[in-house]
Amino acid sequence: MIPQRANERPSPAKHLAGLEQAERLRRMPPPPPIEGGPSYVPTSQPFITTVESIQNAASGASRWRKANRQPPHYTRQTAKSSTTIEYGRTHQEQLFPDRAILNLWRDVQEFSDRDADLLLSIFSAIIRETNGSGAAWIWASHFLDQRGVKPIIKREGGRSRRAGHRVEDVVDIDQAIYRLSKLWITIEEIFPARRKGSKARVYRHQGRVLMVVETWSQETLDTEDETTECLPVAWKIRAGDWLMEYLQAPRYVAALCDQSLTYDPYHEMWEKRLSRYFLFFLRINAKHSSSQMLRSVEELLHANSLPINQNDPRKTRERFEKAMTRLLADHQIDQWEYLPKSMRTLPAKKWLPSWLQWTVRIAAHVRQTTPQEEE
Numbered sequence: 001m002i003p004q005r006a007n008e009r010p011s012p013a014k015h016l017a018g019l020e021q022a023e024r025l026r027r028m029p030p031p032p033p034i035e036g037g038p039s040y041v042p043t044s045q046p047f048i049t050t051v052e053s054i055q056n057a058a059s060g061a062s063r064w065r066k067a068n069r070q071p072p073h074y075t076r077q078t079a080k081s082s083t084t085i086e087y088g089r090t091h092q093e094q095l096f097p098d099r100a101i102l103n104l105w106r107d108v109q110e111f112s113d114r115d116a117d118l119l120l121s122i123f124s125a126i127i128r129e130t131n132g133s134g135a136a137w138i139w140a141s142h143f144l145d146q147r148g149v150k151p152i153i154k155r156e157g158g159r160s161r162r163a164g165h166r167v168e169d170v171v172d173i174d175q176a177i178y179r180l181s182k183l184w185i186t187i188e189e190i191f192p193a194r195r196k197g198s199k200a201r202v203y204r205h206q207g208r209v210l211m212v213v214e215t216w217s218q219e220t221l222d223t224e225d226e227t228t229e230c231l232p233v234a235w236k237i238r239a240g241d242w243l244m245e246y247l248q249a250p251r252y253v254a255a256l257c258d259q260s261l262t263y264d265p266y267h268e269m270w271e272k273r274l275s276r277y278f279l280f281f282l283r284i285n286a287k288h289s290s291s292q293m294l295r296s297v298e299e300l301l302h303a304n305s306l307p308i309n310q311n312d313p314r315k316t317r318e319r320f321e322k323a324m325t326r327l328l329a330d331h332q333i334d335q336w337e338y339l340p341k342s343m344r345t346l347p348a349k350k351w352l353p354s355w356l357q358w359t360v361r362i363a364a365h366v367r368q369t370t371p372q373e374e375e
Contacts (some may be wrong), residue, residue: 021314029137029216029234037254039124043280044246044256046187048078049083050209051119051280052303053183055260057111057271059305064108069095072108081189091185092096107179107189112266113272117177117251120276121146122210124256126239132247135213135238138177148262167231174232187242207240254279260331270323273304275332280320282333282364292363295340298356313352324360335363 024315041047052222056063064074071088088104094102121143125136144151144165151165187205214236219272220229246252260279263272277300297320300310309316326335342359 005272023045027234029139030212030374031139031269040127040253041124041279042059042243042246042252043079043126043254043257046076046083046185046242046253047123047245049074050085050185051116051276052076052305053085054111054116054119055113056059056305057108058113059114059307061105062109062305066101066105069097070099071096071101071104081131081187083188086184086186087179088182093187102162103173106180111179112176113269115179116276117147117261117265117272118176119180120256121261122237123239123243126237126243126255127247129236132239132243135236137234137236139234140173141165141233144169144174144343146230146258147346148336167229170231172235177212177235177237180210181208181212185209185240185242203235205242205245207242211238211239231367257332259332268326270306270319271326271332272342273306274300274323275327275330277304277366278327278362282362292335292361294359294361296342296356297360300360308356310352313355316352317355318348333362334365335361337361 016197053064056074061072064072066072071086073084073086075082075084087108088100122136122138126132126134129136141151141164148171149165149206151162153160154160183206191201191203193200212235215232216234218231218233257275257279260272260275263275265272282291300306301320327333328336337360339359339361342357344354346354
């Protein structure tokens with residue numbers, strides 16, 4: 001075989017094969033991002049409501065509602081605005097038959113705390129990579145690594161190699177993204193009358209929480225090139241246009257703490273949900289100034305859909321205090337205590353209502369170093 005000289009052009013067949021290979025490489029999704037520096041998540045009411053709706057759905061959907069021929073919905077309201085999350089809507093005028101609504105309710109009840117973790121991870125990637133205006137690739141392997149899920153390790157000879165995550169874990173992510181993609185958001189902001197005689201105005205934005213733009217799948221082939229398994233492994237996702245309104249100055253964002261993602265959704269649900277809550281309402285300022293918040297025990301449990309054991313309230317109090325102490329040890333917060341003046345003496349029996357009214361002070365100190373450096 002005569003070697004090809006440097007100045008000779010390749011054959012048309014080889015040239016075409018080279019172009020096809022280059023095109024395939026160009027179209028491959030980018031690898032997961034290299035970690036370094038903080039990842040930010042939204043702290044606006046629409047995003048907080050979305051997380052709250054998922055948590056409540058995971059705990060029985062007690063605050064989700066239904067209306068005639070309308071999909072399941074969850075609403076959070078303040079004096080100046082309201083946010084409604086609906087499941088299954090594709091446009092505002094859509095009506096649903098009873099059978100479809102029943103199926104949507106079944107989907108809502110499949111939400112879990114892992115879905116809320118995934119939502120935080122998705123939006124942190126979108127903000128970090130596109131400042132909210134574009135789409136980011138979300139890899140199943142990267143998200144599972146973030147949550148501390150161990151991959152399969154295979155030994156070959158004297159060496160060990162990473163063989164990816166369990167198929168069941170990746171399938172769970174695909175199903176979670178499907179559920180998240182079916183969330184529809186309605187944001188209403190009320191602007192009071194500017195002068196006497198004028199009327200108040202209500203601005204309304206409606207659209208999807210997020211959209212899946214592209215998907216990459218991995219196929220397993222047998223010896224005859226027959227597909228035996230097709231598994232989605234990466235999704236290109238963009239946020240709904242509502243997000244950009246809250247990324248202008250002042251930016252409604254806070255640094256995401258990976259520790260929150262690693263709490264077990266089942267055994268450490270209290271720590272996970274409370275850490276998200278403090279991220280939204282306390283940690284937003286912890287990089288610039290110390291901050292604190294006052295909440296009653298009842299407010300904290302209600303906002304995070306945390307269960308109250310009416311038959312044995314002692315277990316509820318112990319679980320709450322255990323979670324708060326754990327968050328303190330993990331540097332999710334820097335201080336917590338019951339406000340002394342709110343600590344009315346508890347009766348010997350039926351003391352739960354009194355304890356729920358105790359006020360909790362939670363503080364986050366200004367961060368000059370990472371928790372690891374402080375130790």
